[in-house]
Amino acid sequence: MQLNKKVKIEEGAEQKIIAAAREIFLRKGMAGARMEEIAKAAGINKAMLHYYFRSKEKLFEVIMSEAKMQMFSRLHPILGGDDSLFIKIEKFVESYINFVTENPLLPGFILHEITKNPEKLVNDISNGNKRPNLAKFFLHVESEVKKKNIIAIQPEQLFMNMLSMCVFPFIGRPMLKTVLNVNDKKFNQLLANRKKEIPVFIINAIKR
Template identity: 40%
Template structure:
């Protein structure tokens, strides 16, 4: 790789890292290109050379976050393991991802609220509906075999997302309600990760006659 290409690549990586941090903190409306340039330690003119508008840069970051979510789910759903093992991994992966970036759920929800059509189109382009169909089909297959209770797969999946995401979206409420400092909150999240998996799996196990 030539020196110029290497410099260009390094500059773009710095811009994307800085933009991700600023957008996650402030969202699209609150972020300024100058904030991103300052965070990346680059001048604003160079930032505009790579990304002519804040909106274009934001779309790059948002699509990357959706893609990460999709790839995590795809890897788990394609694994040759049981449905219960997949549920455990999905819960653990989502909580670990959000724990490493606590503002991510709020970031995604804000953009779903601001521009739902664009977000849904991105999800469609990534074929997320096909991935969810795989989850749904596995749940239906287990119901038909009698290994789990008869449940609505849509509600099951929504409950999984809600129970993993809500403690991060409502972190101040969780800390205030349960009187948790930062260390206490971290311990709470680790225990919550185990409890959510157990709660969901226990709710699916058929009750013996």
């Protein structure tokens, strides 16, 4: 039944709604988003939103869990792999910056909503949404420290440093543009450079 002509051509009302909701929730947050606005952006009637997703909260939940999935799922595959530590760092930074470049509003969205409602995260982690597993990466770092291949550093600190440098400039883009006094083009240039600059910076920082 969802293979009729209209659906095929228009890719389905459901998908149009999700795309519109993603756009608006990410830009304005749950509280700032308006159902009417989402409907208009999807080119449909407001009642359709409720027909497909029952409530604002349900629709929001769809977008949010999609977002968390994207954000978290990138962590484990690379950091839990079998590359050398320095290669892991390079791969991770490149992959994460690519991802955030494609989805610049995503981290800020997640962080804002979690801040407003921290219980929810705990909740849905215990609800089966598996927590990303950094244990292997942490062991790797500790082992390299023990072997004196790198300086003494807590794996948690290294991880925070990596993630911070990758993500923050995207969350803070408008502020940084102002503070650094650069235009969009120059700022994009800076961001693009970071893909190679950050690994160098990090590896330098921990190399003995």
